[in-house]
Amino acid sequence: MQLKPYVRSLAVAVSLAFVAGCSSGGGTQEGSMDGIAGGNGAGGAGGAAGGSGQVSGSGLGQGAGQMAGARIPEVRTIYFAYDSDAIRPEFQSVLESHARFLQGNPDASVVLQGHTDERGTREYNLALGERRAGAVERFLSVQGVSPSQVEVVSYGEERPAARGGNEEAYAQNRRVVFAY
Amino acid sequence: MRALMTTWLAAALLFCAPLVQAELTIDITRGNEQATPIAVVPFGADGGQLPVDLAQVVADDLERSGYFAPLEREAMFATPSSGDEVKFGDWQALDTRYLVVGRVRHEAGRVEIRYELMDVSDGSRMLGEVLTANDSQLRAAAHRISDKIFEEITGIRGAFSTRVAYVTSQGVGEQTSYQLFVADADGRNSKQVLSSDEPIMSPAWSPDGRKLAYVSFESGRPAIYVQEVASGRRAQLTSFEGLNSAPAWSPDGRRLAMALSKDGQPDIYVMDIGSRNLERVTSGDSIETEPAWAPDGRSLIYTSDRSGGPQIYRQALGGGSPERLTFTGNYNARGRFSPDGESLFLIHRGGNGYQVARQDLDSGRLVELSESGQSESPSVAPNGTMVIFATQQGGNGVLGAVTADGRASFRLPAAQGDVREPAWSPFLN
Numbered sequence: 001m002q003l004k005p006y007v008r009s010l011a012v013a014v015s016l017a018f019v020a021g022c023s024s025g026g027g028t029q030e031g032s033m034d035g036i037a038g039g040n041g042a043g044g045a046g047g048a049a050g051g052s053g054q055v056s057g058s059g060l061g062q063g064a065g066q067m068a069g070a071r072i073p074e075v076r077t078i079y080f081a082y083d084s085d086a087i088r089p090e091f092q093s094v095l096e097s098h099a100r101f102l103q104g105n106p107d108a109s110v111v112l113q114g115h116t117d118e119r120g121t122r123e124y125n126l127a128l129g130e131r132r133a134g135a136v137e138r139f140l141s142v143q144g145v146s147p148s149q150v151e152v153v154s155y156g157e158e159r160p161a162a163r164g165g166n167e168e169a170y171a172q173n174r175r176v177v178f179a180y
Numbered sequence: 181m182r183a184l185m186t187t188w189l190a191a192a193l194l195f196c197a198p199l200v201q202a203e204l205t206i207d208i209t210r211g212n213e214q215a216t217p218i219a220v221v222p223f224g225a226d227g228g229q230l231p232v233d234l235a236q237v238v239a240d241d242l243e244r245s246g247y248f249a250p251l252e253r254e255a256m257f258a259t260p261s262s263g264d265e266v267k268f269g270d271w272q273a274l275d276t277r278y279l280v281v282g283r284v285r286h287e288a289g290r291v292e293i294r295y296e297l298m299d300v301s302d303g304s305r306m307l308g309e310v311l312t313a314n315d316s317q318l319r320a321a322a323h324r325i326s327d328k329i330f331e332e333i334t335g336i337r338g339a340f341s342t343r344v345a346y347v348t349s350q351g352v353g354e355q356t357s358y359q360l361f362v363a364d365a366d367g368r369n370s371k372q373v374l375s376s377d378e379p380i381m382s383p384a385w386s387p388d389g390r391k392l393a394y395v396s397f398e399s400g401r402p403a404i405y406v407q408e409v410a411s412g413r414r415a416q417l418t419s420f421e422g423l424n425s426a427p428a429w430s431p432d433g434r435r436l437a438m439a440l441s442k443d444g445q446p447d448i449y450v451m452d453i454g455s456r457n458l459e460r461v462t463s464g465d466s467i468e469t470e471p472a473w474a475p476d477g478r479s480l481i482y483t484s485d486r487s488g489g490p491q492i493y494r495q496a497l498g499g500g501s502p503e504r505l506t507f508t509g510n511y512n513a514r515g516r517f518s519p520d521g522e523s524l525f526l527i528h529r530g531g532n533g534y535q536v537a538r539q540d541l542d543s544g545r546l547v548e549l550s551e552s553g554q555s556e557s558p559s560v561a562p563n564g565t566m567v568i569f570a571t572q573q574g575g576n577g578v579l580g581a582v583t584a585d586g587r588a589s590f591r592l593p594a595a596q597g598d599v600r601e602p603a604w605s606p607f608l609n
Contacts, residue, residue, distance in 0.1 A: 111400075120534060121514040121527050121556050122381060122601065123426040123439065124483055124490055126402070127446045127467040130423055153401045154423060158379035163352055165554065165572065 070105060073097040076178040077161075078136070079171060082117070085128070085135040095136060098178055099143035106146065112136050113177040114154040115161070117170035126156035136176045204367025204579065204592040204599070206244060210551070212588040215249035216333070218242060219271060220280040222253065223295070224261030227286035230318060234293065237322035238280060238329070241340040241366065244581070245330060245565060246588030251276055263296045263305050271300045278306075280329060289314055293321055297329050307332050319368060324609075339563040340365060343605040345373075345383040345392055346579060350597040360394060362409055365561075365604070367579075367592045373409060383603045384427050392603075393417070393427035393436060404438060406453070417451070428471045428480075437461070437471035437480055448482050450497070461495055462502070470514045475521040481505065483513040492526060506539065508546040514557065518584065519564040525549075525584075527556055536569045536582060549586040559604045560584075568592075570600035 076098075078091040087095065102108055114133030116125040133152040140150055162172040220239040242248035251274060260266045261283040271279050282295030290312060297307035307328060313321040320341065327338030342365045349358050358380045363370035374380060378397035385392060386406075393406045402424045407414035418424045422441030429436055434453055439446045448461040448471045462468040466486035473480055479496045486493075490513040493502040506512035511529030518525065521541075528537035528546060533553020539546040552571040559568050564584060571580040573591060577598035582589040592599075 118554070120490075120511065120529075121470065121483070123470045124467065124485075124513050126381070126423060126425050127439070127441075127469050130441055130446065131467070151401075152422065153397075155379060155397070156381075158381065158397070159353075159356065161353060163575070165575065 071101070072108075072180050073101055073178075076180075077175050080132055080174040080176070082170070082174065083128075085132045087135060087139055095139050096143065099140050099145050102140065102145045102149050103143070106149070108180065109149045109151065111151045111153050111179040113159075113179050114152065114156075115159060115173055115175050115177070116157050117173045118157045118160065118165070119170070120157075122156055122158070126154050126158075129154035129156045132174075133176050204363060204370070204594050206240070206367055207591045207593065208243070208588070209580075209591050210587075210589040211249070212246045212583065214587065215243075215247060216278065217251060217274075217276050218248045218278040218280065219251040219256060219274070219276045221256060221259050221261070221282075223282040223284050223293070224259070225284050225286065230284055230286060230291060231315060232318035232322065234284065234318065234322045234325070235280070235282065237319055237366075238326045241323060241326035241338075242330065244366065244590060245338075245340075246583035246585075247330070247334055247565070262294070263298055263308070266298060266303075268298075268300055268303045276300050278329075278333060280325075282325075291315070291318065291321075293325070295325055297332060319364065323364070323366075336565060337563045337607070339561045339565065339604075339607065341609055342562060342607060343389075344559075344568060344579075345385065345603040345605070346599055347380050347383065347601040348594065348597050348599050349379075349577075360392070362392075373407065373412065381601065382426050383601060384429055385603055385605045386429050387431055387433045387606055389606045389608045393429065395425050395427065404436070406436075417453070417456070422446075423469075426470050428473060430473050431475060431477040437473060437482075439469035439471065439482075448480060448495070450480075461497070472516050475517055475519060481515045481517070481524065483515070492524065505541070505544075506546070507544065508539075512537075512539075512546075516558055516560050516567075518560060519562060525558045525560055525567050527558065536567055538567075538584065538586070547586060549582045549584075549589075550580060551589065552580065555580070557601045559602050561604050562607045568602040568604055570602060 075094045078094055112133040114129030116129045130152060133154055137150050137152055141147060160173045162169040220235045222235045239250035243250050255274060257270045260281050262281060277300055279298040279300050280295060285292045293311045295309060296305055299306055311321050323340040326340040330338035343362055344365055345362045347360055349356050351357055358376050359372050360374035360380050360383060361370050361372055376396060376398045381395040383392050383394040391406055391408050393404060395402050396405055403416055404418040404424045404427050405414050405416050420440050420442040423439055423446050426439045427436045436451050436453060438449055440449050445465055446467050446469050447463055448468050450459045450461055461480060464486060466484050468482050468484045470483040471480045479494055481492055481494045483490045484493050489510040491504055492506045492512050492515040493504050495502045509528055509530055513527045515524040515526040523541055524539045526537055528535050530548055534555050535548040536550040536555045536558045537546050537548045554572040555569050557570045566581050566583055568579055568581045570577055573593060577600045579592040579599050579602050
């Protein structure tokens with residue numbers, strides 16, 4: 001489809017603007033777990049403001065410190081064991097941070113993209129990817145996130161993050177991605 | 181059908197995509213020791229050589245069937261081009277069982293092809309025909325000759341004039357692009373019928389060979405589309421919440437079985453294409469997907485993990501309890517019926533990984549057919565003699581084919597990118 005690259009870059013631009021718009025002044029904590037944990041404390045309070053941050057979206061984002069909780073958590077991928085949809089303990093805090101963000105930003109929505117490694121049949125893997133994303137969806141729901149903010153799309157083995165027929169690549173591909 | 185026809189979408193955009201070359205070549209990885217020796221003599225030519233070596237195309241077809249071992253040209257003592265010129269003693273000395281000779285006359289863009297099939301053992305003529313074709317139909321004419329020869333000797337209808345649809349991908353991660361191709365059964369003459377930045381899955385031929393159903397993620401989520409191969413016109417058939425996957429045409433072409441998760445876990449549904457009415461076939465907390473129709477259209481098989489791991493079940497349409505069909509090992513998935521309905525081809529996880537296997541339905545006996553441990557997506561030739569499937573070679577997805585008895589196997593590597601999800605067309609003539 002010829003239009004898709006444009007659509008996708010538009011989507012990327014919009015979400016970048018969103019991220020930038022919601023950024024606090026100290027928006028340099030790329031990928032830092034500490035940054036997420038720090039932001040969580042203000043999640044409830046910053047939430048309402050976060051919604052408007054999305055609308056402003058100009059990338060100026062000088063929204064001051066109290067909006068830190070309105071940031072989309074930096075860690076947006078969690079990984080799974082082979083043939084499992086169980087949330088691993090080390091990723092619970094990641095899910096909790098997304099739950100707080102979504103609760104604090106009722107206008108925000110997320111697509112949970114479920115993925116599998118390449119082993120096994122494609123259509124069955126598509127179902128397994130959905131089961132993984134569904135496990136994350138249930139976790140968020142239990143945390144109080146509105147179902148209307150969450151959508152599940154499984155890609156099965158169709159969009160690998162890493163190539164290669166080895167466990168290292170497989171482990172990177174068994175994942176759920178939070179796509180805002 | 182009217183509802184479908186009125187919602188056909190023009191798909192002209194799809195054809196503007198840059199042409200990606202995905203021509204397949206064929207490497208023979210395992211020959212059949214018991215293949216019948218045959219000699220296909222280079223055809224004589226009046227009026228200049230043809231752009232296509234017809235005898236070579238026929239010999240390649242017959243070899244790829246696994247039933248025949250064509251004689252190397254270098255070993256031929258003579259090159260007769262009609263039955264009258266054949267000295268049978270020469271060919272008997274070479275242990276050749278059958279002989280194909282022919283002659284072409286090329287005149288003003290029209291080609292007349294005359295060929296004969298001889299039984300070397302008694303010198304009798306089994307087949308003699310005259311075909312006419314233009315330059316663009318020469319490969320098709322050769323495949324038709326292969327079909328005739330194959331049927332005359334084996335009693336089985338030839339499937340050389342059929343086509344294969346398959347999915348390719350280029351690149352990795354967010355930059356990946358996906359294409360849907362249709363090619364001749366020998367991998368030649370490939371044409372791109374769809375291109376997208378989002379995944380394309382599960383191509384399935386309509387029983388009349390004119391349409392493909394497939395899953396495309398182009399809207400950001402999976403949806404089932406039906407596309408006319410010749411015109412490129414297409415319609416979106418489903419866009420339910422959740423999975424829209426694994427379309428499978430009923431033998432009468434009026435219904436599509438599919439896996440949908442709109443009501444929770446993925447289940448099997450049957451959609452009437454004309455009315456778009458849905459009938460739910462399975463329900464429960466387990467995964468049900470990968471439906472396929474029995475040749476008589478009265479039952480479906482599908483993959484379910486209700487026992488823990490994926491196994492194949494059969495469900496009569498219109499009621500009754502599902503019957504579990506596979507019990508060998510803990511992973512059996514994506515079953516496809518042989519055309520006679522007596523066996524299944526499926527993906528079985530054994531000691532050597534994921535293999536194409538055949539299971540006899542009466543005895544329940546399962547036999548592994550492929551050698552690679554990364555096989556998926558088996559699709560059966562319409563005459564039941566071969567299965568094409570996806571596998572890996574050098575880290576790339578390639579297509580493989582194996583005879584239904586496992587005696588001979590082939591690889592069809594593409595020039596570049598990953599190739600997967602082959603779907604063998606029905607008979608087209």
